[in-house]
Amino acid sequence: GENVEQHPSTLSVQEGDSAVIKCTYSDSASNYFPWYKQELGKGPQLIIDIRSNVGEKKDQRIAVTLNKTAKHFSLHITETQPEDSAVYFCAATHNTGFQKLVFGTGTRLLVSP
Amino acid sequence: EAGVAQSPRYKIIEKRQSVAFWCNPISGHATLYWYQQILGQGPKLLIQFQNNGVVDDSQLPKDRFSAERLKGVDSTLKIQPAKLEDSAVYLCASSRIGTANTGELFFGEGSRLTVL
Numbered sequence: 001g002e003n004v005e006q007h008p009s010t011l012s013v014q015e016g017d018s019a020v021i022k023c024t025y026s027d028s029a030s031n032y033f034p035w036y037k038q039e040l041g042k043g044p045q046l047i048i049d050i051r052s053n054v055g056e057k058k059d060q061r062i063a064v065t066l067n068k069t070a071k072h073f074s075l076h077i078t079e080t081q082p083e084d085s086a087v088y089f090c091a092a093t094h095n096t097g098f099q100k101l102v103f104g105t106g107t108r109l110l111v112s113p
Numbered sequence: 114e115a116g117v118a119q120s121p122r123y124k125i126i127e128k129r130q131s132v133a134f135w136c137n138p139i140s141g142h143a144t145l146y147w148y149q150q151i152l153g154q155g156p157k158l159l160i161q162f163q164n165n166g167v168v169d170d171s172q173l174p175k176d177r178f179s180a181e182r183l184k185g186v187d188s189t190l191k192i193q194p195a196k197l198e199d200s201a202v203y204l205c206a207s208s209r210i211g212t213a214n215t216g217e218l219f220f221g222e223g224s225r226l227t228v229l
Contacts, residue, residue, distance in 0.1 A: 006155075034217075043117070043204055043220025044156065089155050100169055101218065103155030 002027040004092050006104030013080050014112055021107045023090035024072040030092040033073050034101070035064060038087045047088075048075070080111045115139065117221035119205050125227045131193035134224045138186070138207030145182055146218065147190050148204040156204055162188065195228045202226070 003026040013019050025033075031052035036044035050057045050064045050073065057064050061080075066073040077084055090104040118137040126132050138145050144163055148156035159178065161169040164185040173180070177196070182188040192199055202223040210216035 004155075036218075041222065043206070043222050044218075045220065046217045049217075091155075100158045100161065103157070105155050106153070 002030055002092055002094075002102040004090060004102050004104040006090050006107055008107060009105065010108045010110070012110045012112065015080060015082060017080055017111075019077045019080050019084070019109055019111075021075045021088055021090070021109075022072060023074070023092075023104050024070075025092040025102075026071070027092070027094065028068075028071065029094045031094045032092070033064070033066060034091050035062075035075050036089045036091065036103075038089065038106075040086075044089060077109075080109075082111050082113055085109055085111045117205055117207055117219055119203075119221035119224050121224055122222065123225050123227075125229065126195055127229050128197055129194040131191065132195060132226060133192075134190045134203050134205075134226075136188045136190070136205030136221060138188070138205070139219055142207035142209055142219070143185070144208045144210065145188050146206040146208075147180055147188070148206065148220075150202045150204055150223070152201070159190070159203075192226075195226075197228050200226055200228045 006023045034049035037047045038044040048059050048062050048064050050066050061078045063076040087106045087108050089106050091101045093101045120135050146161050147159045150156045159173045160180045162182040165182045180190045202225045204223045206218040206220045208216045208218050
């Protein structure tokens, strides 16, 4: 089955800096890669996703890149703000039948003012 | 639209006791998921329903965990008897489309279980 590894486990940046979180996946059939943000005491919330037919996707200060050959994808947050502080999870799955979404172990991002 | 509702938010029990969690998904969402999130880890899928049928329960410890989704709407997750390692947050999620890979999952705030 799919296995998703995520690094780093914690990331501290100054406000205004960029943050990068990296994930690798094991199943070459995976073709959908969402990123979820989880704030303290809340459930995860989708912030951006990418499908395997594109290499990069941007949404304001957030971007995701995908390298299918290397089987890794990354989340990039520019101009970080204190409200970006949260735990971020990458995930992977593919669209053959009812395939489950497999999450990474999470990255705790702390943005200091 | 109203989000995914879960209750109770917190539960403390002793090992070998039983507990039940309830979830009400977003109206019209056909697919419902229960995830287990142990502290410091990512969510792990326990069971996935499509309407009121089970499509994946491969990671559900069936000797102690059970779940049902009556009438394709609300769902309950039960643990009996509980073990110390069941301490976790139990997240319910729902989605419009049948598979997790084609649509956004909407999560509830979770039910935090502590087993003493």
